[in-house]
Amino acid sequence: MAEYSYSYKIPVGPVHPGLKEPIHLSFEIEGEEVVNLDIKTGWVHRGIEYLGLQRNPIQVIYLAERICGICSVCHAFCFARAVESAAGIEVPLRAEYIRTIIAELERIHSHILWAGVAAHLMGFDSLFYYTWRVREEVMDVLEYLTGNRVNYGILAIGGVRRDITTDGAAKIRENLESYLGLFNRLVEAFVEDPSVRARTRDIGVLTREEAIETCAVGPTARASGVATDVRQDQPYCAYADLEVKAITPEAITGETRGDVFDKAVVRLFEIAQSIEIIEKCLEGLPEGKISAEDKLPRLLNQLKKASGEGISSIEAPRGEDYHYVRLEEGEANVTAWKVRAPTYANIPSWFPMMKGAQIADIPLIVASIDPCISCTDRVTVVDRKKGTTTVLTEEDLRRLCVEKTRRMLR
């Protein structure tokens, strides 16, 4: 007798109002329950790594910023650090501190943005508008410091392009104070509100074992109780002086469940952590130059003469961002560039989170890792043979991940 299957498939995307960016998700559903999930990416693939090989490192900075518009400074930051390590450029301490301040301001804006999107997906639109109104304040400070609201263009190889003046420092302090005042209201809205709690508690659970198994990074891993943070494990820039501790929900609410609620808690308390880090950076901001080499033609010649490989990893708002760069003597362009964005590492965690979830929870779970598809698609390999694309399964993703690691090690 033929066996009947009661499951059916729901395709979501690549263009779908529930998704902010193009990605194709195919859900296998039984009743209201998600049994399996398939992901197809590549709708935002712009071939940035290939473009980077046709340009010199100074030009690639601007390309790296445009990998993602939300976490734009971290890709430029990570790339610059990789080039500096390949070419042996020493960055002045003041520049390191300024970089840290900008990166933390960006973390504040990114986490508030996520909180707003999560509130919107829950149907709590007044909270969405509130968080985005609050977010404009940090955007103003970033604009004052860098000249741009998004894609700041402040990173340079060997330092930063603009200094933080006393006026700028005062503006940042004013902003931080206002955020400290608002922080309690955000905590009240997200952590203490019964409707938010009911909507996010025990939804999209990622256990500690699953988080380790799927190689999750950043707030996604920390919410499952894995105390990993590049700023704590391999401190770089000003973080070495600051002793950053990874935030886990256990320290805040007393228990770790790895659900959407815990992810929100981790992100919210990271805002407070960032405020603290920026305050310390402003206090200890050393005097001195902001760039190892001001004259771009001279810097370009120095990079042309350099030969070597550089690896750098930084803690982006979504997790560990990783860049590999190779420079060759006599070659103006970058000869190899590899990026592993945090969302790429976090996507496999969707599989355990989705299994057993209800259809209505799908957008919230998708959003819970704060996915940045434009970051991911720059690295995902999609076979395009005669116009057909292969769907990436969990196995494929893992295989690609392993292959990529091997390629990088070569």
Add this chain to the structure above:
Amino acid sequence: MGKGLNSFERAVWVYHLNTGSCNACDIEIVSLLTPRYDVERFGIKLVPSPRHADVLLVTGPVVKGMDERARRIYEQVPAPKAVIVVGTCGTDHGVFYSSYNTAGPVDQVIPVDVYVPGCPPRPEAIIEGVVKLWAKLESQRRGVQETAEQDAAGKEGVAL
């Protein structure tokens, strides 16, 4: 206000299509809806389906694979319709000019009415672009109405 914009006859409903953008323009568009800029007070509203929209707002350089989707979505928008491109990469590819995986800037895939360059453009610039487009849309709509009236008159003439 742009020339040809007589009144706020009707709200303008916008459908946002991301064809491979880096999120920068997209978050600036969401900023437009939130309290600082709040374009909903002018009747500009983001809708979840192209079938409800008057305006198609496109971001991104149109990566391969999304060109087909862009065309299909453009066809689903009911006439009179208009297309606005936000961001430099949708206008002329910007930093992605030599990429192997783009199907041309937006205007090579679907007809475009207004370009808003900038990487990303400021929210004020996007509002300016939408107002220009609105004027165009209203004159188009009047044109459609006039033709419809003329057609109706013509038919009556035949009937008489």
